[in-house]
Amino acid sequence: MDLNDWTVLVTGGGGFMGSHLCGALLRAGAQVRVIDNFASGRPGNLDGIMDRLELVNGSVADEKKVQQAFCGVDAVVHTAFPMAMRERSLETGIMVDYLAGLFNLLKETISNNALFVYVSSIAVYGNQQYVPVDENHPLEPVMLHGAVKLAGEYLCRTLAHSHGLKAVILRAADIYGPKNTRVSVPVRFLMNALAGQPLRVFGSGRQSRTYTYVDDFVQAVLGVLVTPAAVGRVFNVAGDQVVSMYDLALLVKEIANSNSPVVLEENMPTDDRRLVIDGSSARETLHLGQPVSIREGLAITRDWLLQDPGFYK
C-alpha cells in the first residue's frame, strides 16, 4: 500500500491503537502527524518512530491546537477516547471534552475537505439481538461509552448530509495486542500465565468474544484511506474467530508454555454474552487479507510482554 501523497492526522497517536497505526502509516509512506495530550497515551509507545512524526502536544478539545494540527491534512483518524470502557461514574467534563474534541475535528475536516475516520465501537449495539452482529443490528447501547460513541457516529452521519462531510465509521470489536492501554482479557491471561499465576475464568466460561488483533484494525484503517467507495459507510472491524473465555485460557496456557491452573469462578458475576461480530463487510469492501489468528496474535503479544515486562507496572 502506497500512501506517499497522504498527510494523516492521528488523534491519540500515543495510545494503543494510535501508536500501531502511526507505525503502519509511516511504513506505507504517509506523512504522519499526531495530536495527543498523553493523558492515557504514552510517548514511549512511539519509541523508534517519534523522529519521523510531527507531534502536536495537546488535547483535541482545544480548538486552536486542532486548527494548528490540520494544516495540509488529507485524512484524520480519531482514535483518542478519554473514557474507560466500562466507565460508570458520570463526569460531565469527560464526556463533554470528548464531544467538543470530536466537533472541533469535524469542523476542521469539513473546511479542509479531508476524510474523517471515526473509531467507534461495537458497544453501540448493546445486547446482541441476533448472531452474528452485522452493521444493521439495532443500536441500543447499554454502557455510557457506547452511547457517547454512538452520539459521535450520528454527528458524523448528520454532518455528511448537512455539510458534505466525508466520513467512514469503524466499529471496533474487542481489540487486543501489545501496548493495550487498558489490560484486556487476552493480555491479563498472558501476564498471569507467564507469572505462573492462576487464570481466573468467571461464570461458565462459555461467554465469548470476537477478539481482534490490533494489526487487523490498523489494516482496516489503511484500507479505508485507499478505498473511495468506503466514504459514507459503517464497518465492523473484527477478526474471524470467536473464542470462549475457557478456550482462551487453555490457549494462553499453551502459548505461554505455562503450568498455571485455570480456575472457574462460577459464582462471580460476568458479562455472559457470546459476542459474535461479523466483520466480513469490511474485509470484502476494503480488500483486507485473512485476519491474524488468535494463536498468532497471542504469540506476538506474549513476545512483547516478555520484552517489555515493566509496561503495566
Place this chain on the structure above:
Amino acid sequence: MDLNDWTVLVTGGGGFMGSHLCGALLRAGAQVRVIDNFASGRPGNLDGIMDRLELVNGSVADEKKVQQAFCGVDAVVHTAFPMAMRERSLETGIMVDYLAGLFNLLKETISNNALFVYVSSIAVYGNQQYVPVDENHPLEPVMLHGAVKLAGEYLCRTLAHSHGLKAVILRAADIYGPKNTRVSVPVRFLMNALAGQPLRVFGSGRQSRTYTYVDDFVQAVLGVLVTPAAVGRVFNVAGDQVVSMYDLALLVKEIANSNSPVVLEENMPTDDRRLVIDGSSARETLHLGQPVSIREGLAITRDWLLQDPGFYK
C-alpha cells in the same frame, strides 16, 4: 389532573414550550421550579405566574446551579435548547453546552430518583422513509439539531440501562402557538395576514406538516407525569391534522379575515416534504383527548398576536 404532590423542574421555563407548560403545571396543583438563563426565553413569558414559581436564574450547563435547582424535585422536563432549528454554523460551544447541561440534569435525576422528560424532536428521523412516521421509523437526522437531540436520546436510553434512569422521550412535531420564540410558518402567515401583507408560499405549496398546537404538547407532558407505564418509552407528540403550505395560507386568510394575496413562489427552494407524523401512540397510552384543531389553534394564536402586537418587534 391533580399534581398536588409534585415538584416539577422546567428547564427553559421562560421559553415558548416551557412557559406554557409552567402555567398548566400550576393549574394542576404542582409546585413549579424554573431554571432558565433567559438567553432565548423571556421573563415576560411568565407574566402572571412568576410570583407562584420558584426561579433559578442560570444555565443548566452550570453544575452547581443544577444541583441547587434539584432540591425535592420529582420530575424534570427539559425544554431548554440553545440551538436554532436549522442551525448550520458549527459552534462547538453551543453543542457542548447543551450536552453538558443535559448530562448535569441526568446525573441529578438519577441521584434524586426523579423522572426525566426529554423533549426531543421529529428531526431525529431525517427524511421520512414511509408515511405516517411512527416511533419505529429509522433514525437518520439530516440537520445538526436533530443529531444533537438524538445524541441526547441515546444518553437517556443508555443511562436507563446502566444507571436505572427513569426517562420518557417526547419527539415534538412542528409545534406552534402564542409566544413561539422562533417565528413558525403558521405565526408568520398570521402576522402577514393581519398586516395585509402577501402570504408567500415557496415551491408547489403541497409540502405539508403535522402542525401541533402547543397545548397538545403540554397535555402530553402532563400525561407522562401521571402515567407510570410511560417510563422508558418514546412518543411522537403531534396533532392529527396534516396541512399543506397552500391550504394553511388559505385557512390563515380566512381566520384573520384578511385580503392578503397568496403568492406562489415556485422557483424558491423549499423543504418539500409531506411530513406526516403519527402521534396516536402517545394519545392512546397517555389518555390524551382530541388534539386542538388547526382552525382553533390558529384562532387562539391570532387573538394573542392582536393582544401582544409588539412580541416580535
